[in-house]
Amino acid sequence: MPELLTLFVVYYGSQYLVTAVSTALFGVPLEVSPFFAGMVALGLVMASYASEVFLAAFRAIAAGQYEAGRALGLQKGKIMRLIILPQLIRLALPGLSNLWLSLMKDTALVSVITLNDLLRQTQVAVSSTRQPFFFYLVACLIYLGLSLLSSIAIGQTRRWASRGMVTR
Amino acid sequence: MRLTVLAVASLAAMIVGITGASAKDWTATTVRIGTDATYPPFESQDSSGKIVGFDVDVGMAACEAVSLKCEFSNQDWDGIIPALTAGKIDAILSSMSITEERLKTIDFSDKVYNTPPAIAVPKDSPITSVDLSAFDGKSVGVQSSTTHAAYAEQELKGADVKYYKTADDYKLDLSSGRLDAAMDDVVVLSEWLKTPDGACCKLLGTLKLVPEIHGKGTGIGVRKEDTDLKELFNKGIAAIRANGKYKEINDKYFDFDAYGGE
Amino acid sequence: MTAVISEAPPAAAKRSSITATGLVLISIWGLIFVGIVWALVNSVDPERLASYGGRIAQGFVVTVELVIASMLIGALISIPVAAGRLSTNRLVAGIAFGFSYFFRGTPLVAQTFLIYYGAGQFSSELKAVGMWWLFRDALNCAVIAFALNTAAYQAEILSGAIRNVPRGQREGAAALGLHKWLTLRKIILPQALVSAIRPYGNEVILMTKASSIASIITVLDLMGQTRYVFSKTYDLSFYFWAALFYLATVEVVSHLVNLVEARLTRHVRPPSTARG
Numbered sequence: 001m002p003e004l005l006t007l008f009v010v011y012y013g014s015q016y017l018v019t020a021v022s023t024a025l026f027g028v029p030l031e032v033s034p035f036f037a038g039m040v041a042l043g044l045v046m047a048s049y050a051s052e053v054f055l056a057a058f059r060a061i062a063a064g065q066y067e068a069g070r071a072l073g074l075q076k077g078k079i080m081r082l083i084i085l086p087q088l089i090r091l092a093l094p095g096l097s098n099l100w101l102s103l104m105k106d107t108a109l110v111s112v113i114t115l116n117d118l119l120r121q122t123q124v125a126v127s128s129t130r131q132p133f134f135f136y137l138v139a140c141l142i143y144l145g146l147s148l149l150s151s152i153a154i155g156q157t158r159r160w161a162s163r164g165m166v167t168r
Numbered sequence: 169m170r171l172t173v174l175a176v177a178s179l180a181a182m183i184v185g186i187t188g189a190s191a192k193d194w195t196a197t198t199v200r201i202g203t204d205a206t207y208p209p210f211e212s213q214d215s216s217g218k219i220v221g222f223d224v225d226v227g228m229a230a231c232e233a234v235s236l237k238c239e240f241s242n243q244d245w246d247g248i249i250p251a252l253t254a255g256k257i258d259a260i261l262s263s264m265s266i267t268e269e270r271l272k273t274i275d276f277s278d279k280v281y282n283t284p285p286a287i288a289v290p291k292d293s294p295i296t297s298v299d300l301s302a303f304d305g306k307s308v309g310v311q312s313s314t315t316h317a318a319y320a321e322q323e324l325k326g327a328d329v330k331y332y333k334t335a336d337d338y339k340l341d342l343s344s345g346r347l348d349a350a351m352d353d354v355v356v357l358s359e360w361l362k363t364p365d366g367a368c369c370k371l372l373g374t375l376k377l378v379p380e381i382h383g384k385g386t387g388i389g390v391r392k393e394d395t396d397l398k399e400l401f402n403k404g405i406a407a408i409r410a411n412g413k414y415k416e417i418n419d420k421y422f423d424f425d426a427y428g429g430e
Numbered sequence: 431m432t433a434v435i436s437e438a439p440p441a442a443a444k445r446s447s448i449t450a451t452g453l454v455l456i457s458i459w460g461l462i463f464v465g466i467v468w469a470l471v472n473s474v475d476p477e478r479l480a481s482y483g484g485r486i487a488q489g490f491v492v493t494v495e496l497v498i499a500s501m502l503i504g505a506l507i508s509i510p511v512a513a514g515r516l517s518t519n520r521l522v523a524g525i526a527f528g529f530s531y532f533f534r535g536t537p538l539v540a541q542t543f544l545i546y547y548g549a550g551q552f553s554s555e556l557k558a559v560g561m562w563w564l565f566r567d568a569l570n571c572a573v574i575a576f577a578l579n580t581a582a583y584q585a586e587i588l589s590g591a592i593r594n595v596p597r598g599q600r601e602g603a604a605a606l607g608l609h610k611w612l613t614l615r616k617i618i619l620p621q622a623l624v625s626a627i628r629p630y631g632n633e634v635i636l637m638t639k640a641s642s643i644a645s646i647i648t649v650l651d652l653m654g655q656t657r658y659v660f661s662k663t664y665d666l667s668f669y670f671w672a673a674l675f676y677l678a679t680v681e682v683v684s685h686l687v688n689l690v691e692a693r694l695t696r697h698v699r700p701p702s703t704a705r706g
Binding site: 005136148 | 538551
């Protein structure tokens with residue numbers, strides 16, 4: 001399902017839902033701000049992708065790791081915290097960083113529900129200066145800068161997460 | 169457990185913002201008026217982002233006349249009626265024509281203004297009259313979910329009608345030559361043609377009003393159940409019509425009477 | 431269950447509480463889903479369906495055309511870009527990397543706006559060189575923007591797949607005295623393309639979803655028609671119907687990819703026990 005569609009459904013749909021629920025519970029209708037709707041919609045999309053990433057990462061951890069933990073007499077929670085999670089971070093990192101990069105680009109979509117993000121401000125600039133090429137190019141370059149910064153940060157994190165691994 | 173509930177509730181309140189619409193006493197709260205501020209000179213955003221225009225001035229004056237506290241917020245045109253019915257806003261003052269179609273969903277105050285629709289074309293256009301058959305096979309831009317869109321769909325069967333989200337968007341495409349013509353309110357078009365961006369184009373002429381489509385002028389849209397708010401707006405409009413305030417605003421923007429005949 | 435409790439009481443208690451939360455969450459999702467389906471079924475209005483169903487179907491056709499055209503043109507563009515990415519020439523590799531990085535690092539919406547409204551700004555120049563007819567139509571602009579975008583991704587897929595073919599294959603071919611082009615055509619590409627099928631399939635799916643962006647620049651694709659219908663009816667259920675269309679397309683594509691992959695990789699699958 002396209003992210004744009006999710007956004008529309010959440011923006012218009014959640015308003016009806018929230019108003020109905022909140023009037024029933026508190027007798028006061030609540031308002032869903034575009035920011036909240038955008039957050040929820042992109043959050044839902046990310047949640048579904050991220051759960052795939054984590055699932056794959058959990059599967060990639062050998063069953064022997066759990067067994068070894070149990071053999072040491074560790075409790076379930078401790079096995080998770082001390083043995084599984086540190087490995088999970090390393091395994092899930094490439095997938096998660098891809099998600100982060102695509103999420104950053106998806107945020108551009110919220111401009112269609114009147115949220116004043118980078119792209120919408122660009123549109124405002126365009127409509128008053130009539131210089132679409134220049135301003136959209138600048139907007140693109142800003143996004144590019146953001147992904148460049150994220151790549152650097154991700155590279156650092158990756159080095160940190162795989163610090164115990166043999167370097168190839 | 170109670171702590172969690174409290175935390176969640178306060179978080180929700182923080183993000184969502186509780187609006188006190190339970191009070192039906194309109195004078196005690198701020199009336200939230202939604203507008204699509206891409207429609208100069210009636211409503212637009214100035215360079216600092218403030219919403220300005222004829223509708224805004226008239227709305228504020230009318231609110232003041234009946235001592236209502238009003239506040240304008242920018243809304244997406246396509247979603248402005250859902251926003252009203254869902255309670256996101258309390259009223260719409262956005263050059264919205266009072267039509268039968270819309271009256272099925274919402275209610276309107278008395279008329280705010282009434283100006284005819286018109287067509288603009290590039291200066292070198294081969295189209296010379298507003299004869300509707302001249303637009304066969306031509307691309308005509310309109311803003312979606314407007315009376316102009318409904319008119320184009322019904323009357324310009326042979327034309328390739330393009331639906332734009334805002335008036336700004338079709339103006340960009342008309343000046344680049346992507347559109348052969350654009351249809352909108354005569355005031356909106358002629359104001360734009362006066363600006364440097366509108367230098368590309370000229371006004372072809374005004375169109376005859378079709379009452380079933382174009383309705384009887386624009387009004388302030390309110391929810392059907394809010395008849396008290398509608399009455400307040402009607403009183404406000406009548407008051408500024410009577411005390412000359414409306415004329416003052418009218419003259420600030422136009423050199424003709426935007427109210428139109430009774 | 432009782433055995434677990436007798437073995438380690440605190441752990442078991444914890445686990446059951448986790449399962450309880452999980453169950454509650456799942457049932458909430460289930461309820462929402464049931465509610466949506468119920469609302470959809472309830473809201474089927476034959477009159478509306480008759481007057482707007484055709485529009486939605488038309489939009490669906492436009493979406494499919496848009497995706498196919500962008501994918502094919504993108505595939506053509508991706509070949510030189512992939513070659514550039516693999517090139518040992520610094521400058522060529524740099525240009526190819528810049529192209530790929532720009533289109534992968536910026537939002538597709540912004541690129542689409544850049545091409546659509548940007549071309550509008552240079553309309554007189556474009557008219558002078560006789561290119562305006564191409565940029566005049568919003569659908570063409572959408573195809574250009576999408577094709578450039580997907581070309582960048584496809585070039586990455588292609589060059590990655592070629593790089594992943596083991597060195598030994600190349601050396602083996604060289605030992606047999608095959609020249610460069612023959613090696614590429616007969617040995618490298620067939621292996622590379624097999625491993626690239628899945629990423630290509632994912633790219634088709636991503637493109638299908640991204641194609642909804644065309645609706646913002648007046649293209650009446652599935653999303654554009656749906657928005658049009660919504661602006662007339664204020665009926666949210668049309669968005670859900672559009673979602674079903676998109677989901678169905680994505681399902682069909684991913685099944686096709688699975689089939690193709692199964693067929694092409696049958697020689698590398700472990701031999702089944704049934705085979706004598």
